[in-house]
Amino acid sequence: MSTLTGTPVTTGAEAPASRRPRLSGMTWLVWRQHRAAYLSLLGASVLLLAWIVFQRGRLIDFLTGYGWPTTSLDGLGTEFEPYAAAFGPVATALGMVPVVLGVFVGAPLLAGDLEHGTAKLVAAQSVSRTRWLATKLGLTAVVVTVSTVALSVAFGWWWAPVREQGTVLDWTSTAFDTTGPVPVALTLFTVVGGVAIGVVLRRTLTAMVVTFGFAVAVQLAWGQLRLSLGDVVTATTNKGVLAEDSFPTLPDAAYQIDQSYLTGGGELLGWSTCVDSSSEQARELCLKQADVVGWSVDYLPMSQMAGMQWLGAAILFALTAAVAAFLFVWGRKRLV
Known part of the structure; x- marks a missing residue:
């Protein structure tokens, strides 16, 4: 026991055992600043995941009673309609995710700091602008990716037993954009695009309005591009x-x-x-x-659906990387 403090002296071997993983430094600061948005996103994702799991359980119970998987589902009648209709609202919600996150997560991410002078305060510290920007983008990208990957996998898992039934979901539009890598790629591109708009405009509300227009334009352009990804x-x-x-x-x-x-x-x-x-x-x-x-x-x-999805996602990831590179080039001189 220490004669100065009267507290036990922890040996070097015992110290690591008492430590817990925690955020620190710039990562902790960014999480602290945007934790409301991050936690809201994660919480909403958990609730939607729970609903998908519940609906999938109902679907499997119905299909099992029908004789699936040994019995063909081509003869499904009107009793299947409530289970097919359940996909619509969830697919609509997932389709809105890129727009919502672009407007409420991407646009304010740096625009708020630039508008209120926080960026100048950060620039006056020992942390470089590049590290600050990288931490902001990196942590946001991790939260967005975790949420969208989980939702995409869960929705695809729910849809898998009836994916051959064309009346449930159109695989060239709704299912295409809500399963596989496409939701992740679309959301990341829209969010990073919103960040870039916020950096250029430097006003939160203006950036959110412009980002909404940008996100809608991306959705429309993607709708035109989607079918061209396949081989006719x-x-x-x-x-x-x-x-x-x-x-x-x-x-x-x-x-x-x-x-x-x-x-x-x-x-x-x-x-x-x-x-x-x-x-x-x-x-x-x-x-x-x-x-x-x-x-x-x-x-x-x-x-061809999986191949088309990965090709489209690769294009979107490349565009996201290009926008992120622009942010770093711009940020080295003007991010104050």
Whole structure:
């Protein structure tokens, strides 16, 4: 026992055992400053995860009673509708995550410090601007990534038993943006973009408004880009176009992009060709004169979904890295 303090002297071997992992330094400061936003995000994610787990349990109970997985689900009737409808509100909430986090987490992250002079106070300390910016972006990215990865995995786990049922979720839009790496990539890009907007505008409210417009524009642009990430497959037939079995058989849940009439010479005609014929016989004669021999259908098979998601996510991650690089270049001289 120490003669000066009257407290036990801790040996070097015993000291590490009494220590607990904790945030310190700049990381602790950033967490302390933005803990309300971080904890709100994590808390909301936990609640949504709990709801997904509950809904998945209900779905599995229903499917098990139906005979799944040994029984095909093609004959699901109206009793399945409540379970299918449960996906809609959750998918909508997940689709709003990039916009909400971009506006309320990304935009104020640095704009508030620049507006209220906190950035000048930090710049006057021994910590470099680069380290301060890296800690802010890094910690925010970790919290956002943990939340979105958990939600993406959970939603995909819930959807997996019925993913082949095209009436539950459209895999080319709703499911595409709420499962796999896409939610993470979209959210990180929107959040980092919001940070960059805040740094340039230096006003929190203005940055939040502009970031909202930016986030909506990203969603619209992504909606246009999404389908171009896949390799279009073409199926053709040569059995005419009027018989019941003349149309090509497509894989389950395939997304049909276009359909045309195919002529003997390989040319494509619009499916409305000869539609104005006065009778079935007249239409058949019209199609024969046009040398129509079958159908040509362009589609995307669901088997390409994972590859399309990773390609799209890679593009978004690259754009995020470019915006982050801009922030560091800008921050070295103007982040005060």
